[in-house]
Amino acid sequence: MKASRGRISQYKILRADEQLRKHLVKTELLSKQSLLTMLGVNESIVIKPVYGSEAICIFQKNNLYHIQTNDLVSTVQGKEALFIAIQNGMTQQYYIIQKSPSTNKLFRQFVTMHRNTPLSEWYVASKTKQAHSIFNPLLARIYFKRIQQVVTRTAKRLGKSFSGCHTIVLDIAFDWRGNIWIFDTVLHFPNSKWSQYHVLNRKRKIRKYLPNTDLLTQETFHQYLQHYKAIILKPCIGQNGKGVIQISQKSDLTYEIHVGIKKVVKPSLDEAFHFIKKTYLFKSDYIVQQKITLATINNCPIDVRVVTQKVSAAWKVTGKIVKVAGEQFIITNAAQKLLTLDQAIQDAKIPQIHAKNLDARLNKISLLASELLEENNGELSIIGFDIGMTKRGTLWIIEGNMVPDVKMFNKLEDKTMYKTIVDVRNAKKK
Secondary structure (H helix, E strand, O other), X not given: OOHHHOHHHHHHHHHOOHHHHXXXXXXXXXXXXXXXXXXXXXXXXXXXXXXXXXXXXXXXXXOXXXXXXXXXXXXXXXXXXXXXXXXXXXXXXXXXXXXXXXXXXXXXXXXXXXXXXXXXXXXXXXXXXXXXXXXXXXXXHHOHHHHHHHHHHHHHHHHHHOOOOOEEEEEEEEOOOOOEEEEEEEEEOOOOHHHHHHHHHOOHHHHOOOOOEEEOOHHHHHHHXXXXXXXXXXXXXXOOOOOOEXXXXXXXXXXXXXXXXXXXXXXXXXXXXXXXXHHHHOOOOEEEEEOOOOOEEOOEEEEEEEEEEEEOOEEEEEEEEEEEEOOOOOOOOOEEEEEOHHHHHHHOOOOHHHHOOHHHHHHHHHHHHHHHHHHHOOOOOEEEXXXXXXXXXXXXXXXXXXXXXXXXXHHOOOOHXXXXXXXXXXXXXX
């Protein structure tokens, strides 16, 4: 399934469109012959897996080949040695090869296209800088209509072949003369946090409950940290908190990277980003979010898991439980304790004035979000929302889980919610 969604498959779909063909960067499956041919006419190339975020950059200098992977550079002499070195570094079966962009001549950005349903029109949902350049905003405004035409046509083409995909990220480049190139297209299906963000963000009633979010690039990493002082990075695809990273700026302008219970301190923004890039970003595409200061119990953050299920023709809230993060953990997936909402409000010492109507507000937010996610993905029958709350009773949708773990409800002394969730789920199977 993944192979059919991969880069070479998408490239062939787009290449069949005569109007898009001129905007595509030449792409081939990696082989010894394609490597030799590409190096014969280009000083630098990039190799990517058919599916995934890994990238290998190769450039020629002083009759040597330099191989760069995750900020690590090795050098070999001769094309035969180069091909062997590339094979040794491969983690997947199939790779593609492309001409590497000349960054001093091209201006790069990610353009996210989104559609609300399979029958809706595609629109530009966001534009994300890849690296800092004072020229990007000016050029993007000048050529916006042309860029919009290209990315919209691209999304329509891919959307026809991948009907379950409603969010597509295009890695595009443009120059002073208005030339536009597509270097990559990445499909984000409903299980992607980036796709889910755009589904929920389109409704004003739910938008105010979403943390500010963007694709993670070196530019957005700098912007978010400088503005918020503490940020959260999450893999677009992932569950159980795996790969979630917190970065916070300290008073001495050092930067603390916190994953699980481990902490690493770096002396600058650039060093912090390069450490994260080398350690985590080659595995998955990431989003960046403002960090929300959650209510705590004994200095451990808490959030609320709200389970909604489709009962007959309507969504219903069937369970609500509060998770308390383990000591020194930044997220509640490693929960040390599970509480009812009333008990958590009491233990977190949330003032009554802020706790008023909290239960009703959680229901309202979760049900509205469920309707939006179902509109985007009609196969849903159960969703587990993680909703953060602050000491002042402000609510934030952290994410929605399409395959939520409901066993935690069985750990409560009162099994009523667990029984309700299981009964509704079993009734769906009949």
